[in-house]
Amino acid sequence: MALSFLQQKTVTIKPVSFALISSIAVIPLSAHASELDMLLAMSLEELASAEIKVTSAAKKNQVIDDIPAAVYVISSEQIKRSGVRSVAEALALAPGVQVTKISEYNWQVSLRGLNEVLYNKLLVMVDGRSVYSPLMSGTFWHTIDSMFEDIDRIEVIRGTAGTLWGGNAANGIVNIITKNSLDTLGHYGEVAVGERQYKNLNYRYGTSFSDNLTARFYVKGTQGDYYLENDDTWRNLSGGMRADYDGGNRQITVQAGGFQTKSSHDWFYANFENDPASVFTETELNVYSRGGYISFDWYEQQEDANYELHTWLDANSTNEPSAKGEFYTFDLDLLTHRLLNDNTELTLGGGVRAIHRQTEPYPDVTYQHVEPWGRYSLDPKETDTIFNAYAQLESQLTEKVSMTLGTKVEHYSLNDSTEIQPQVRVLYKHNDSHRFWAGAGRATVTPSFVATKTDAYFSGTVCLDEQCGNTRPVIIYTAANEDLDNETVVTLDMGHRYTLANHLDIDSTLFYSQHKNLRMEGNSQWHCTFGHCADGSSLPYEMFILSETYSDDLEADSYGFETAIRWTPISSFTVNTSYSYIHTEAACDTSEQCPKSNETGYKTKYNNQPAHLVSIQTLWDITPAWQLDLWYKHKSAVSSQLEAYKAPSVSTLDIRLAWQQKPSWPQVELIVDAFGKSAYEDLPYKAKIEESAFLRASWNW
Template structure:
């Protein structure tokens, strides 16, 4: 039920995301971290997003019981898009915002081998969105998931989960598995608004001495029910109040995917081909639309000599979008907010080529030099993403590394092609209806520059004994063309959307995206793995992140501004702590605790927030490996209701029970 001391040593933890090849962490000249399967399982989390808080530098904010926003090295926002997220190398970003809808990212936890995290720029290898880092969720080879696996869970907030997976072997080279996963529960702790998620998938692996082929396919559907409002400007007498009517809204998200990964070795060269396609749809009011994506990438890794290795590659991605157009009568049936586009349909292309040279200059000194050129048809731009890194292995126990790189964010369809409207409203009247007080429209801007970041970082790894690993990093990042919103001004709606308001008592305000925000941040990250006894392990991380932002010419840029993007990025927690203890306190018994801390934001702004400290508890029993494993998990042990950020839904202590069984 636990890892050995040797397995916990950095020398025996490998990852593939840094250079698209398997490497020991000690050989990587970047800020690298691996969340193992055991760390995930024993944390008691119910989502991949929550598990990421185990890593240094990663900020996880819970929006609701089944929705999160995840950022890396600051700039935390719901539209955070400086982070590339993948499952087995397949990007799961949304072309709408170039970010990630985390409530749609899930798989069977038992089948996750590890989660690899690269902090800092990784544009040469991965391109768009690998600006602040990369998260790659690596699932197990099907040869390692043979037989039956079943799991059931139930707990507070109407939480229920049922999972099943079956793996089979056709011959010595070919194996396969299939799984299905279903979850229901309350989307918000304070409401009975049901959340449902069902997903499934299959994977087949062919392995021989010089060739490996993996084929995967699957899909998901999520649905949540919420209290909602709608209003109509039609048939209202001028001067009369316009009211919202209460209603119920069903929000759907659906997706399908298929992928092929081909690895082949011939002489001194390794070849890889990766192809995937997916379809995603949601009818959520602020993100409504469907996207079809096809992606092909190929690389060749050649050993030039005993000291030099050259990797070259390239790829193309085609994205067809079909988003919501402006309705003929914008005011006929208005929801609390929504998003429309004057250019709802189109096909966008991303093309890239890259080269990276790894050189062993001496027995102790290794350099990595590379660059990627990437073209984005959405705004007809070409970007260069270079990187230079160096690793010095002082001895087997200590390594020093440093690097500098530039990476860009994939242009966002949200900011360049869509308009967002929001209706403001006051308290309900005695009939339970809300009066509409005004409208804010955030206008698209097709002239935005591509967001980019240049990061300089350096780090040190130290493992005096196999049971202790200390990993430390310092970094400084300068951001360019960071998107914010313009000064709000009163306008007539026909100036914005071509349809005038029918009532002068409803003021219309206009915002527009621009790229005039100057942002820089710096910080320190540390991770310590310590196993003082074979039965006790501590996984600890600490992050300090400080962000500076400035702009001129807009109301929210003033020194005393209390809201807006500048203030949001400045007024974020500076300190994050995670301490996970894994204790096998008796034969067959495990007691695991996970302490998380987020420092306060003490300002006069809208984003001021108290510090948050939580403890999650897991108690598990398994008589022997062929028996079911039974677990009790307490999320937020002893905690009163709190919010991860101001204005978000409250989070409360939650208890659930789980039973799982691996059997042939």
């Protein structure tokens, strides 16, 4: 059986029935008219059984059933009918993904455990452009805001993916794929209003300049209360464009856009050089994030090889005290897919990324203006570079067995280190219904600027008696450590896919991951007590200073099971279900670094997380005009000997009721998040959230 050679061009199939939408994401087409004629001649039933395509697993179009890795595709239909207001929330549809709501407009997302606010083991991209923050080593999900109508699908690859994508693709990748502008011609408008002052207004216009060139432009605005329990205001404004040129064997895509978010909060700061009566001053903090980008993608198809060039430039800044600064990123990636023979294809590529950062330096007077939390840089202005080269060989060994071998070499200037990220994967096609696969790979987390070049602090009070009636001000510092080794992950996984025509798909995976050199805080010591410091200096108000240092002494093993089931018993009704069991065992054996982690640090956090995640989404076309969709989510309880980490289970039900009399009419939706749910925390010590309802109307014309 010959390998299917890469076709760069994709055409999105417009929805004509729910069975069709729930079964396909995109249909790949070559530029040959005969294949297009074949597609147009297909019946709805044949179209519905067409195979889902994925581009993120090997940087090319592949049938999902032929990928020897854990892959889940969230279709545009699933996203829209889930009623979500953010990309982050939609990711809870995929197995292995834990989404925690921090506030009404902020989330933390992890994959296969080790959940934390800035999760550094998941590479997040939009059309292959990384939106991972090199400044904070994580993803600011509130800055990722796209028109849902323009998202074609979200591809979630679980497991190590460093061979092609490099650093941070340690536990997986999320690639948000937007539609070709050819598929978004005309006008689209959307307006939504809801509880807690929620307002949303979107507009997009797509146009065709010629038979080969199309483009779209959009603008989107959102406003609402940032928290449930107060009236902190959140505002977000974003906009952008995409242009696509199709010259047959050559395709070019240009995208550009930008965003600005702003939220207002009650705040305070301390001045430890003033009179004691005015140490703490109440104020208002206006937090903003701003960013812009431009990207260029070029595809060239020849008889025996395909060539690609991808480059992008972005700029981002924020004044949030713990992440204050700005960074500029330039990325260039070149690759080729070459067919060596009928059964072997070679992918070769390489690139460079340059990151220029400007961050908050230490002030001249350290204790004159102390926020509740903040961060200072020891190296406030610098340019870091990452160089990489990679190769991957895909071979059809027999009619039923194929193998993928690959590796990437990546060099990081931040800590002058070089990492090798190999993988091997095997796929066995037992028959048209059953496919088995297994793989092993190693991936690296990009060296962290936060941990190696910045000192973080928290301010508060220390209790001197059991009733906490006698207190003193305290500042807790977490100091940088330039000698940290890179975090690495080695993952073994295996899976099975079962397909029964277009009615039932079952995708199951077992995995085991070994994490080394995980970031943690350790070596805590009191530097100052009652204003007297170890270096002989003194501080006012009998202040306490506790210092600790970032360490790489933490390790963790995680293992689990993931399954996703799509069942369409009748053409008007589909059930999308996912279940994940994730268990983590973290360990820290260095006596000087581990005592804190054994009680309250990362080790304890990683060992006390929900083990069971459930998602059940039902999509029902009641009549041609009416839709009723339900989404049940469950996160299991956390039992711990430490009271601070105990957490009850969380179960919610989201409801969406939609009406559209004719395709040319507007669609009106009533959406209720967490139906009937009173105030609760998604995880301990997160902001409270509760039932929230809103109305949304949208119109394509």
